[in-house]
Amino acid sequence: MKHIILFKTTRDAIRAQRLCKRNDISCKVIPVPRDISSECGMALEIHNSDLDRITEIVIKNGISHDIYNK
Amino acid sequence: MNHYFDNAATSFPKPKEVSLYMSDYIDKQGGTYGRSAYPRVFEASANVESLREKLASFLGTKNSSQIFFTFNATVGLNTLLFGMDLHDCHILTSPLEHNATMRPLSKLAKEKNITFDYLPHGSDGKIDASKIDSVLKSSTRLIIINHQSNINGVIQPVQKIKAASGRIPVLLDLAQSAGHCDIELDNWDIDFAAFTGHKGLLGPTGTGGIYIKDPDKIEPLIYGGTGSNSDSFEMPSFIPDKYEAGTPNVAGLTGLLGALENRPVPLHTHEDFIELLDNISSIPQLTIFKAKNSNNQGPVFSINHCDYSCSEMAQILYDKYMIETRSGLHCAPLAHKTLGTFPSGTVRFALSVYHAKDDFDYLLSALRSL
Numbered sequence: 001m002k003h004i005i006l007f008k009t010t011r012d013a014i015r016a017q018r019l020c021k022r023n024d025i026s027c028k029v030i031p032v033p034r035d036i037s038s039e040c041g042m043a044l045e046i047h048n049s050d051l052d053r054i055t056e057i058v059i060k061n062g063i064s065h066d067i068y069n070k
Numbered sequence: 071m072n073h074y075f076d077n078a079a080t081s082f083p084k085p086k087e088v089s090l091y092m093s094d095y096i097d098k099q100g101g102t103y104g105r106s107a108y109p110r111v112f113e114a115s116a117n118v119e120s121l122r123e124k125l126a127s128f129l130g131t132k133n134s135s136q137i138f139f140t141f142n143a144t145v146g147l148n149t150l151l152f153g154m155d156l157h158d159c160h161i162l163t164s165p166l167e168h169n170a171t172m173r174p175l176s177k178l179a180k181e182k183n184i185t186f187d188y189l190p191h192g193s194d195g196k197i198d199a200s201k202i203d204s205v206l207k208s209s210t211r212l213i214i215i216n217h218q219s220n221i222n223g224v225i226q227p228v229q230k231i232k233a234a235s236g237r238i239p240v241l242l243d244l245a246q247s248a249g250h251c252d253i254e255l256d257n258w259d260i261d262f263a264a265f266t267g268h269k270g271l272l273g274p275t276g277t278g279g280i281y282i283k284d285p286d287k288i289e290p291l292i293y294g295g296t297g298s299n300s301d302s303f304e305m306p307s308f309i310p311d312k313y314e315a316g317t318p319n320v321a322g323l324t325g326l327l328g329a330l331e332n333r334p335v336p337l338h339t340h341e342d343f344i345e346l347l348d349n350i351s352s353i354p355q356l357t358i359f360k361a362k363n364s365n366n367q368g369p370v371f372s373i374n375h376c377d378y379s380c381s382e383m384a385q386i387l388y389d390k391y392m393i394e395t396r397s398g399l400h401c402a403p404l405a406h407k408t409l410g411t412f413p414s415g416t417v418r419f420a421l422s423v424y425h426a427k428d429d430f431d432y433l434l435s436a437l438r439s440l
């Protein structure tokens with residue numbers, strides 16, 4: 001199972017991707033899926049098992065986000 | 071030899087990485103900022119975000135999220151001054167402001183019932199922070215300071231001015247100082263600032279930005295697409311999107327990143343520069359306009375000749391010595407009024423890190439032989 005994290009801004013998506021990289025968490029930059037949002041832009045796809053860690057890290061860094069099950 | 075002394079207009083040369091980063095972006099990398107998610111776009115956008123971080127440390131703030139890109143300092147200053155909802159109030163400015171501030175301010179004065187005065191200062195335009203009390207009014211809502219003059223290089227004592235003006239917000243014009251002086255937006259508790267990328271920061275033209283301590287206080291100037299909240303006709307209220315409608319100058323911003331990641335070591339020292347000023351001051355035909363105290367002297371100064379007009383002098387310097395300068399009012403009539411050189415103007419010399427002591431010697435001998 002995978003999760004998708006959505007961000008308000010490109011800047012936040014990039015910051016989150018960098019934080020994942022710095023913490024050795026694998027993530028993939030994907031377009032925001034149309035069924036989740038009409039938004040264009042970047043989202044991060046992550047493994048279910050990393051969800052808690054990533055959530056903790058982005059919250060700690062003040063990055064607002066939404067999480068969806070794929 | 072480097073005969074280019076017009077670095078206050080725009081700096082030249084640039085670190086070689088400016089064009090390398092830009093040509094790499096234009097020829098190979100490509101991609102817009104945000105709006106899609108394929109690697110080309112991610113990389114282009116990530117460079118813009120790296121620049122935001124880099125600029126934050128350059129400007130002395132931890133809050134990189136509060137830096138927003140504009141196309142130069144002028145657009146930045148317009149964004150700040152027209153976005154603040156200023157009306158029916160009083161504003162104080164330095165006596166050495168550029169028209170990038172004075173023209174928006176003059177429009178606000180006419181249309182929004184705003185009055186303005188100049189901060190108390192010495193004969194070189196340096197603000198006297200100890201006398202600020204005497205010009206503050208209960209209706210004073212903003213203090214605007216051009217951090218470093220583009221005419222005589224005076225660096226204003228920003229920290230003292232901020233301390234002396236209590237809770238009144240301070241807007242700093244960093245167009246000339248960024249890349250030349252120490253800037254500490256956080257420690258000085260600055261509310262607003264505008265900078266440009268193509269002068270002392272050594273980046274390409276078409277780059278610049280603003281810093282806003284509290285983004286709730288400024289409405290956007292430009293409205294349009296941001297790649298976010300696209301289902302709505304309203305501008306997003308969140309940052310940076312609120313202030314960054316439209317496709318940014320990705321090529322230029324990438325070049326500015328190249329400049330900041332590869333800052334050159336200056337080829338001269340401050341002492342070399344002050345020695346040059348002292349030597350020029352002793353030429354009897356010339357009047358020099360510089361800071362009274364060399365501690366607050368930035369790398370810009372002006373001169374006038376007793377016989378030649380400033381435009382004649384600039385032409386002679388170029389024709390005989392290939393020395394490039396700018397004569398006239400330098401878009402800063404207020405500064406020239408303060409210094410007593412309005413409307414005739416001056417010839418301005420603006421240095422860069424790429425001047426060596428030899429270049430100063432060459433300039434000095436040219437000025438001596440005028």
Ligand SMILES: Cc1ncc(COP(=O)(O)O)c(C=O)c1O
Nearest residue numbers: 142143144168170216220245266
């Ligand atoms: C003090 C000052 N403020 C603002 C500006 C405007 O900068 P830009 O032309 O990059 O918008 C300049 C330079 O032209 C300047 O010297």
